[in-house]
Amino acid sequence: MTNQVNNIFDPLGLFAQAYFWRIDEYTSTGTVKGSVWNFSVPSAFVAAPAIVNTPAIDISDSSATIGGQITDGGTGSKVWMYWWPDAGTTNEVYMGVQAGAFQLQLSGLESNVLHNYRCFAENSYGSNWTTVSGFTTTNSGSEPPSIWTELTYDDFESGFGNYTDGGANCFLYTGGTYAHQENNAVNIERFGEAGSFYLTNPIDLHTLDYTQIKIEFWFYAVSMDPTEDFFVEYHDGSTWQRVATYARPDFNNGQFYFKEILIEETGYTFPANMNVRFICDASGGGDDVYIDEVRISGLAPQVELSPYNEWLVEFNLSETNILADSDFDGMNNLVEYGLGGNPTNIDAPIVLPTSGIDADTGMNWLEYVYRRRTDAAVRGLEYRVEAGTNLVEGVWLTNDVQEVASGLIDAGFESVTNRLDIGLDSESFIRLRIQQN
Incomplete structure (x- = not known):
C-alpha cells in the first residue's frame, strides 16, 4: 500500500486467510515502526465487480449526466469513467470508491454530436469494463x-x-x-x-x-x-x-x-x-x-408524433389503419380514438352513443348522446350527427339535428346530447360520423 493521508485503509476485498498489518510513522529523524497486528477472514465473497452503464439523462445542447451501477456484494470498487465525442479525444475521470449507482455530470459539450462513454471497476478480486453506451447532445431548432x-x-x-x-x-x-x-x-x-x-x-x-x-x-x-x-x-x-x-x-x-x-x-x-x-x-x-x-x-x-399516433403508441398498437378493428368489437380505430375507447378491449357497450324517445312540449324527440373529445379541434376531429328517413336511398342530413346540451365527463371528454324531431315519420334513423382532418 502507499502512504496514507488519514487513519483509514480499505483493501477493497479480502480473501479467506490470515492477515498481518502494522502502522509505520515517517519522521525527520527516521522511521518509527508500530506493533504487528493480525486478524483472520473465515470466509469471503470473492467476485470481481460487475458493472453496467446507466442511460444518459438530462441531455441538452451542451451538457448531460452519465453514470453506472456496480454489483460487488458490498466490497466496494475503484471506478473510472471514460467519455469522448465521436472521433474525438477520450477523457478519463477517477470516480473514487463506489458501491451501487454513481453519476458524472458533463458540461461544455458540442451540440448535436454523438458522445460515447464506458466505465471500469476494480477491486482486490479483479476488474471489469462495461460496453460502450452513447447519447447525442441536442441542437435547439433541429x-x-x-x-x-x-x-x-x-x-x-x-x-x-x-x-x-x-x-x-x-x-x-x-x-x-x-x-x-x-x-x-x-x-x-x-x-x-x-x-x-x-x-x-x-x-x-x-x-x-x-x-x-x-x-x-x-x-x-x-x-x-x-x-x-x-x-x-x-x-x-x-x-x-x-x-x-x-x-x-x-x-x-x-x-x-x-x-x-x-x-x-x-x-x-x-x-x-x-x-x-x-x-x-x-x-x-x-x-x-x-x-x-x-x-x-x-x-x-x-x-x-401526431395525436393519433401518440394514441397508437399509448395502446402499443402495430395496426395504424384508422379503419382497423384491433379488438373485433365493431368499432374501428378512428371510432375508438374519437369516443375514448380502448382498442385492446371489447368496450363498445360502454363508449358507443345511446338513444331514446323523449316526449317534450308535445313533440316526439329522438334523443342521441355521444362522447366527444374536449380538444377535438386540436386533434383535427370532426363529429357530425346525421339523420335519415330510410336506409335504401342513403341520404343523411344534419339540418334537423339539434345539439341541445353538453357536459364534462372528465378532462378529456364531454357528453353531447342531440335531438331529432321525428314527428309522424314512420321511420327515422340517426348516426354519428367521425372524421379526421
Whole structure:
C-alpha cells in the first residue's frame, strides 16, 4: 500500500486467510515502526465487480449526466469513467470508491454530436469494463436526438411474463440462489428448442423506425462443461439468426454475469414481427443456465408524433389503419380514438352513443348522446350527427339535428346530447360520423 493521508485503509476485498498489518510513522529523524497486528477472514465473497452503464439523462445542447451501477456484494470498487465525442479525444475521470449507482455530470459539450462513454471497476478480486453506451447532445431548432425506449422488461417474479417456454427443458426457477434479483429466473438446459424461451408476442420494429436494438440480461451457469454453451437468437421476420454465443471458458460456473447485445438495422432486417429467444446448447439435464432481468430496448429518432399516433403508441398498437378493428368489437380505430375507447378491449357497450324517445312540449324527440373529445379541434376531429328517413336511398342530413346540451365527463371528454324531431315519420334513423382532418 502507499502512504496514507488519514487513519483509514480499505483493501477493497479480502480473501479467506490470515492477515498481518502494522502502522509505520515517517519522521525527520527516521522511521518509527508500530506493533504487528493480525486478524483472520473465515470466509469471503470473492467476485470481481460487475458493472453496467446507466442511460444518459438530462441531455441538452451542451451538457448531460452519465453514470453506472456496480454489483460487488458490498466490497466496494475503484471506478473510472471514460467519455469522448465521436472521433474525438477520450477523457478519463477517477470516480473514487463506489458501491451501487454513481453519476458524472458533463458540461461544455458540442451540440448535436454523438458522445460515447464506458466505465471500469476494480477491486482486490479483479476488474471489469462495461460496453460502450452513447447519447447525442441536442441542437435547439433541429430534430431531437435518438433515444432508447424500453420495449420489454422481465424479472420473472410473476411468471414467464413476455416470454413462452420452448419445451420440456425450460423451467421457471423460483429458488432464489441462481436468480440475480429476488427469487425467480428462467432455467434452460440440454439443447435445442425444448431448452429455449422466446417472446410470446413479436415486437414491431418497423412502424416506429427503430435503427438499433439492445438486449440486456444477467445469467448464472451451473455445471456447464468446457465444450458447452448457450446463445441468443434474433428472428428477422423469416428466419432465426444467432447474434451472440456464450461458451466456456468465457464464463465460469457459479458466478453472475451481465451481457449486452447491440443489433444494428444496417446488418439485420427490422420487421414488424421481430422476436428474440435464448437457447441452451449443453449435453445433459444437470447442465443449466439461469437467465434473469431481460430488457429489450429500441433506438429511434425522437420525433413529434401526431395525436393519433401518440394514441397508437399509448395502446402499443402495430395496426395504424384508422379503419382497423384491433379488438373485433365493431368499432374501428378512428371510432375508438374519437369516443375514448380502448382498442385492446371489447368496450363498445360502454363508449358507443345511446338513444331514446323523449316526449317534450308535445313533440316526439329522438334523443342521441355521444362522447366527444374536449380538444377535438386540436386533434383535427370532426363529429357530425346525421339523420335519415330510410336506409335504401342513403341520404343523411344534419339540418334537423339539434345539439341541445353538453357536459364534462372528465378532462378529456364531454357528453353531447342531440335531438331529432321525428314527428309522424314512420321511420327515422340517426348516426354519428367521425372524421379526421
